[in-house]
Amino acid sequence: MEEIKTSNIVDNILKKYENPKKSDLSKALLDAQNEFGYLNEDILKKISAYIGVSATEAYGFASFYSMYNLEKPGKYIFKICKGTACHIKGAKRLINEIEQYLGIKEGETTPDGLIKLETSSCLGVCALSPVLIINDKTYVRVNSKIVKSLIDEIRAENFNG
Amino acid sequence: MIRIKVGTATCGNAAGAQKVFDKFKELSLNDKDISLEETGCIGMCYVEPIAEVAVSGEKYLYGPVDEKIAELIFQDHVKGGKPVEKYVLSNTSNEYKFNKQRRIVLRNTGVIDPEKIDDYLARDGYNGLKKALAKKPEEVIQIVLDSGLRGRGGAGFPTGMKWKFANSSKNDKKYVICNADEGDPGAFMDRSVLEGDPHSVLEGMLICGYAIGANEGYVYCRAEYPLAIKRLIDAIKQAKERNLIGDNILGSNFSFDIHIKEGAGAFVCGEETALMASVEGKRGMPRLRPPFPAVSGLWTKPTNINNVETFACVGYILSNGAESFNKYGTEKSKGTKVFALAGKINNGGLVEVEMGIPLREVIYDIGGGIKDGKKFKAVQMGGPSGGCIPEHLLDTKVDYESLMATGAIVGSGGMVVLDEDSCMVDVARYFLNFTQNESCGKCAFCRIGTKRMLEILNKICDGKGEESDIADLMDLAAKIKNSSLCALGQTAPNPVLTTLKYFEDEYVAHIKDKKCPAGVCTALINFTINDKCIGCQLCKKVCPVAAISGSAKVKHQIDQDVCIKCGACYKACKISAIDKK
Numbered sequence: 064m065e066e067i068k069t070s071n072i073v074d075n076i077l078k079k080y081e082n083p084k085k086s087d088l089s090k091a092l093l094d095a096q097n098e099f100g101y102l103n104e105d106i107l108k109k110i111s112a113y114i115g116v117s118a119t120e121a122y123g124f125a126s127f128y129s130m131y132n133l134e135k136p137g138k139y140i141f142k143i144c145k146g147t148a149c150h151i152k153g154a155k156r157l158i159n160e161i162e163q164y165l166g167i168k169e170g171e172t173t174p175d176g177l178i179k180l181e182t183s184s185c186l187g188v189c190a191l192s193p194v195l196i197i198n199d200k201t202y203v204r205v206n207s208k209i210v211k212s213l214i215d216e217i218r219a220e221n222f223n224g
Numbered sequence: 225m226i227r228i229k230v231g232t233a234t235c236g237n238a239a240g241a242q243k244v245f246d247k248f249k250e251l252s253l254n255d256k257d258i259s260l261e262e263t264g265c266i267g268m269c270y271v272e273p274i275a276e277v278a279v280s281g282e283k284y285l286y287g288p289v290d291e292k293i294a295e296l297i298f299q300d301h302v303k304g305g306k307p308v309e310k311y312v313l314s315n316t317s318n319e320y321k322f323n324k325q326r327r328i329v330l331r332n333t334g335v336i337d338p339e340k341i342d343d344y345l346a347r348d349g350y351n352g353l354k355k356a357l358a359k360k361p362e363e364v365i366q367i368v369l370d371s372g373l374r375g376r377g378g379a380g381f382p383t384g385m386k387w388k389f390a391n392s393s394k395n396d397k398k399y400v401i402c403n404a405d406e407g408d409p410g411a412f413m414d415r416s417v418l419e420g421d422p423h424s425v426l427e428g429m430l431i432c433g434y435a436i437g438a439n440e441g442y443v444y445c446r447a448e449y450p451l452a453i454k455r456l457i458d459a460i461k462q463a464k465e466r467n468l469i470g471d472n473i474l475g476s477n478f479s480f481d482i483h484i485k486e487g488a489g490a491f492v493c494g495e496e497t498a499l500m501a502s503v504e505g506k507r508g509m510p511r512l513r514p515p516f517p518a519v520s521g522l523w524t525k526p527t528n529i530n531n532v533e534t535f536a537c538v539g540y541i542l543s544n545g546a547e548s549f550n551k552y553g554t555e556k557s558k559g560t561k562v563f564a565l566a567g568k569i570n571n572g573g574l575v576e577v578e579m580g581i582p583l584r585e586v587i588y589d590i591g592g593g594i595k596d597g598k599k600f601k602a603v604q605m606g607g608p609s610g611g612c613i614p615e616h617l618l619d620t621k622v623d624y625e626s627l628m629a630t631g632a633i634v635g636s637g638g639m640v641v642l643d644e645d646s647c648m649v650d651v652a653r654y655f656l657n658f659t660q661n662e663s664c665g666k667c668a669f670c671r672i673g674t675k676r677m678l679e680i681l682n683k684i685c686d687g688k689g690e691e692s693d694i695a696d697l698m699d700l701a702a703k704i705k706n707s708s709l710c711a712l713g714q715t716a717p718n719p720v721l722t723t724l725k726y727f728e729d730e731y732v733a734h735i736k737d738k739k740c741p742a743g744v745c746t747a748l749i750n751f752t753i754n755d756k757c758i759g760c761q762l763c764k765k766v767c768p769v770a771a772i773s774g775s776a777k778v779k780h781q782i783d784q785d786v787c788i789k790c791g792a793c794y795k796a797c798k799i800s801a802i803d804k805k
Contacts, residue, residue: 085505089488093447116505127507127664128488130447146409147604147640148566150654156791163768184491184658186448187412188235189564189640190269190572199450201238 066105072098073109083114092125101132129184137172137179139217141210144194146185152192158182160207164214177221178214226258226302227278230289231334233265233419234451235412240290241273247294248275258302264420266334269573271313277301285313324590326552326578328560329413329536333420333574338455341462344423350468352542356431357476364435365391368538370546372558377403377494377531378609378635379711380557380624383538386528389518390436393526398438400429401522401529403499404445404452407491408607409658411638413562414532416574418445418452421536422459426469426482428535431542433480436528440481444499447486456484491608491662495710496521496529498664509664510710531636533562553579557623561634567604567641568595577622584618587641598643602726606635608655608662609715611722612648631722633715647744648727649734653681655719659712670713673704677720687747689735694724743804746789753780756801763793763802 076094080087091110096102102125111121125131143149143158158180162168165180172179188194191203195210197217202209230236230245245262252258266274271287277297278284284307286297293311301307307315336343344350356364369384390398402425406414418425429441445453460482463469471479485503492498493508500522502508521527537559541549550558557579563586566572570592577586587593587603594600602612611632613620620626627634642651660674677700680693701717708714724731733739740748753763759777771787774780782793794802 086485086503088505089486089502093486093488114505124505124507128490130488145658147607147638147654148410148572150409151567151640151642151646151651160790183448184407184489184662185409185411187406187415188238188269189410189412189566189638190574191235191238191272192566194238201234203235203238 069099069105070109073106077110077113080113085114085116088114088116088121088124089128092121092131096131101135103133103135135172135176138177138221139197140179140181142181142183142186142196144184144186144188144192144196145182146187146189146192146194148189149185149192149194154193157193157205157207157210161210161214164207164211177217227261227276228252228258228302229261229263229276229278229337231264231266231272231274232262233416234449235265235269236272236274237451239272239288243291244273244275244289244294247291248298251295251298252302261337262339263336264333264338265416265574267330267416267574267576268313268571270571274313277307279305282315284315286311287313324581324585325576326560327576328540328549328552329417329424329533329562330420330574330576331540332424333416336421338420338422339458341423341459341466344421348543349423350427350539352539353427353430353434353468354474356434356542357474357478361391361435361437364431364542367542367546368435371537371541371549372546372553372556373534373537373541373549374557374624375531376533376537376561376636378408378606378633380634383530383534386518386530387432387435389516390438390526390528393519395526397440397525398436399522399525399527400433400436400438400441401496401499401503401527402429402441402443402535403494403496403529403531404443404449405487405494405499406446406449406532406636407494407662408609408636408638410564410566410604410607410640411636412564413574413637415449415452417532417536417562418449419455422452422455423463424536424539425456425532426459426463428530428538429482430469430473430480431538432528432530432535434478436526438526438528439479440483442483442485442503442522444485444487444493444503447488453484453486460484490664491658492664492710492712495712498710499529500527507664509666510712512709533637554621554623556625557634561622561637563622563637563639565591565639565641567639568598568643568646569593569641570595579623580621582619582621583613586622586639587618591641594641594643598645600641601644601646602642602648604632604640604642604651604719605638606633606718607638608659609633609711609718610635610638611718612642612651612726613722614726617726631718631725633718645742645744647685647740647742648723648730649681649684649740650742650744652720652723653678653685656681656716659716663712663716667708667713669704669707670709670716673700673707674713674716676700677704677717681720684731684734685740685745685747687734687738687745689731691735693735694728694731697724739805749789749804750784751782751787751789751791751794752803752805753782754801754803755779756799758799758801760798762796762798766792766796768792 195202274287373383374380498508498510517527562576656678665671757779764772
């Protein structure tokens, strides 16, 4: 059932692209990722067939660019900026402390599937560093205390409520 | 009429500008005498969110503003006519803090509402395009050549020359690309221009299209900049409604369409041939030049690529003449340049200065000097392709040639200030880690050489450095520079080379003395408790690994074998009884 449902949704996304060109690949993949949160083998195969490139090429494309998730991410994606200004203001230590607090390493998701910890290249909010983005919301001038309380809030919201 | 403006670019929003805007909206609802507007980055990011109140031409800039302060400003100033002095940053009489700054690129950013084309038109917008359309393409190119404008993306190639090459390529199809893949860590000029004044970039692209004979353009913008993309989409839509983009623009024979292409997070796509491959739907890997894009670019058609800031200058130049631009700057570097000031500096933000201004003035007079009274150590310019400029070179002029002579570059415009607490070996390692990650893998020296350099730097920071390491780094650096296809590899060793050139003593301290003078590299520092300790047990409580022992009111001890050097005790101690060495 699940597979058929996925397949239908992908069909729906691809409708937008009449006479698909190779240059539509990036946007189609992004559309699918926005829908599913990540790209699995079935989705990649389906999109590549429609666009007219091999599945290998689509995979090669998706794995080249850091925007695409090839594994299912957590419900909340924490992106800690690793730009120069953030680095100078202690982003590395911040990442270490959050890793310890969550019990996972950068790039991993908590076993309950709630939080994925990522680092990001410069987010361009350098004057207010260090910077953290949770899903689409930007937090500036963060420290480990602030981030830990954000994690606590998320945990409370998702388990007690 | 009272005007209230709130800066709602990414920095402002992240600091809470949207809440401030909503508060003003709620307060001014149904009040026809008040016009509430959004605007782009005002440039003073260190005091975001910023609001401007203008009562009969008298402008007051407030920051940082929160909902409570917004209410106060509304009651006392907007309604009561009395400015809330406590939160005033500047007013018309002391003319904001733009002294020493010269605003051409940022002429509208933070002034107009970027979502309203009429605001742009009211400030001479698209006047440059109108003037260009009345001239021959060759005349337009001559004006750009005369202006002395050079590429603002980093390389500094004369823009008019680039256009001339693209113009002379004969083909029925040509493209214009705007490179908005601002990937240098520490740089956010292009984002601010796109968010604050998107039409200036579109106008530059249109003029370029007319000059080289192209009828289609792409803006290649990082997907990490969602607000910039949204504003561009809106701006294109509005320009189409006014016949400023589309067929027979303003009644001429010139037609031009602009598309947006979102980048997907690969730094190397800032390189022009990689960028074009990415637009075509391929992995973004650079190729050998020649042929240059002007001859064979996007889908093998002649293509002209310029950076956001470069395009933002063009409309101004066409509208006001080449002289309005080339009267600023030095002999070889004309006009102004936008820099993103960040790091350990008091007034971080966006500044636009005349080319040739000494670095010292940018950092101390405009940037307000170093945070917390610390000592300046270096300024990092040009991101991973650039280098660190030490204090004794602070009087270096900010222009292409002078900066190049120091080993750094103007680059795209990131200026990250480092103070005495920054370790230069760690900074070099940071950039190598970045380039090593972002290398596309095509050239062996860039792919493997950067990895080997990073391993050496890791070794040094971990206290395992050997005397031969510095020579090995120099050797690898030279080989990577000579054997890489694109600028990513050719410039990747620069952060290491400049730190070695100016801060070799720090490398030596790491390698020989096994010490990190700035106290950054954890393997090389030890935390110890001195005699000031009163046995308050605070450090003992915060230690995550129970490395601290001692009973109440007795001097504590740190077990060095257990300590993970997290620094929690150091931060917790209120009486400086813990030494970090």
